[in-house]
Amino acid sequence: MNAATLTEASIEFPDNRLLIELCGEFDRNLTDIESRLGVQILRRGNYLSVHGEPAAQTEAIEVLRSLYNRLEQGRPVGHGDIDREFRMGTEGGSPADQLEMFGGGKVEIKTRKKLIEPRTEAQKAYVRSLYENELAFGIGPAGTGKTYLAVAVGVNLFITGAVDKIILSRPAVEAGERLGFLPGDMKEKIDPYMQPLYDALNDFLPGKQLARMMEEKTVEIAPLAFMRGRTLSNAFVVLDEAQNATSMQMKMFLTRLGEGSRMVITGDRSQIDLPRGVQSGLKDAERLLTGIPKISFNYFTAKDVVRHPLVAAIIEAYDRDSPQPG
Known part of the structure; x- marks a missing residue:
């Protein structure tokens, strides 16, 4: 210099x-x-x-x-x-960024414990789409805030009375250990898969309030398989790690959408853990649903990673070595 x-x-x-x-x-x-x-x-x-x-x-x-x-x-x-x-x-x-989006909301998310604001343009567009669309997809690498922001919006809509319950789900894909061989009852076997969803909720709601809401079933965290046969009305519903849902599971989940509900699907196409030859339901949904009104697709890249700066560098290195299609 x-x-x-x-x-x-x-x-x-x-x-x-x-x-x-x-x-x-x-x-x-x-x-x-x-x-x-x-x-x-x-x-x-x-x-x-x-x-x-x-x-x-x-x-x-x-x-x-x-x-x-x-x-x-x-x-x-x-x-x-x-x-x-x-x-x-x-x-x-600036005030120009605090535009009304949904029910008097802003490009910021108020929860019981903190105020959440998007940190990238992609995150801001994603938050807007969560308020404006009944079904929204957030697709991109780990650390870009897809699930975190979705859960924050769900908490905001719940505390403002826009929805009556929050339902968070994930496919319980086995990664090296079979569930039957893990210790404990079914809840103890499943909870490790659901922990990131518990972590997000704990960031936005006081512990006692969250415990009471879970006891009253106004907050539910359950594996994807437990959604079969249900109609989810007046709820904010999140399917996390959707790349690990099969096409049949994705169709089953999407058709649970009931009156007054909003649904968010998040996933990372580079981290599919399904058996070889099994098509990812997330990829099928992209192919079939793009262009349908009130369904939005928001995409994130390594530039939107808001974890440690090294995470973005790691993702970019892997992308250069083996770029993902589409």
Whole structure:
């Protein structure tokens, strides 16, 4: 970096308490921005001084202003919020983004424990489609928020009274161990397959409330096979890991949709665990249902991974080695 191109610019933040929150514990938020842009940020009283190349300096100031505006609105600032600013631009938190979508909702998801906001453009489009369509598909690699956002929307619709229950399901595909040889009763055998769904619910609902809802059957978590013969009315229904549903199972599940319900199907076509020669129901559904009104298909790529940055790099490496069709 040429020292001659480095400049300094300062920005004032009138509320010192909010400035402390902006900097984060041990200035970790500033460190995050510095590492992304190659700038240095110093605090001087109520000012932050940004040192670096002009383009990076300008971007840093825009991000700092946007995050400070978040704090003024009473919203927290953490690593995920900084990540969203860089992925989506500072307009991501502007009033224009808070458009009415469904029943007065916004491009944000309010749950009992936290406020969830999309961190990529693909996630934002996906959340919109979950509110706007009775049947929505989210297809892409692990770590892109497909199931997490779907469960968050389900919790939001439940606490606002739009649905009466939440039903979460997964195919219990055996991966190396046969269920019959695992210890415990049927619930104990199945629960490990369902754990990611429990984890998501625990992120959005207080433990006692979730336990009560599960006892009252307003929240159900069950293997896909348990859906046969049911009609799911006034419910928000999620089928996770749908790439491991057979074509027959997918048809069975989709035809459970009842009055007043919404259904979300999530899956990753690169992680099919079905026996060789068995067609994935997710692929069949894509082929047969694309273009039908009120059914949406949303796709994610490695660029939408919101886990550790290495996860995106790993997915891209595997995609380069063995690209998936379609």
